[in-house]
Amino acid sequence: TWGIQVLEVDVERQESEHAVFDILRAFIERNGKFANYMRFDEDEEEAKQRELEKDRKEKQSTAQIQLGKANENEKEKRRLQEEEHKLKMKALEEQEKEILDANSKPLREYLAQHVVPILTRG
Numbered sequence: 001t002w003g004i005q006v007l008e009v010d011v012e013r014q015e016s017e018h019a020v021f022d023i024l025r026a027f028i029e030r031n032g033k034f035a036n037y038m039r040f041d042e043d044e045e046e047a048k049q050r051e052l053e054k055d056r057k058e059k060q061s062t063a064q065i066q067l068g069k070a071n072e073n074e075k076e077k078r079r080l081q082e083e084e085h086k087l088k089m090k091a092l093e094e095q096e097k098e099i100l101d102a103n104s105k106p107l108r109e110y111l112a113q114h115v116v117p118i119l120t121r122g
Helices: 017-033 041-121
Strands: none
Touching: none
16 A cells, blocks of 8 residues: 655764765665656746647647638629529520510511512522
């Protein structure tokens, strides 16, 4: 179990401070080398920088995706407008043809009745 162990060191009997520290180090490291898991300011700054870079890349990626969608929507809108314009132009051409046919009908009837028989007789 993880009980609390107490190390009693008589500091006054030791020859030097180094001897005291050696005893303390041996007690702390008896189960393996001690690891300091505290984060230092530089580590925290690096972590913040990495997080900021990650956020920036995510925002940039999102912006590119939105821009791509906007471009696709614009292309689709333009294609639909072109298709509508073509249909209008086709309808206009048909209407003009009908008007020309209606306006040329009397002339064709006159030519069929009076000019064509003369030309066919020779």
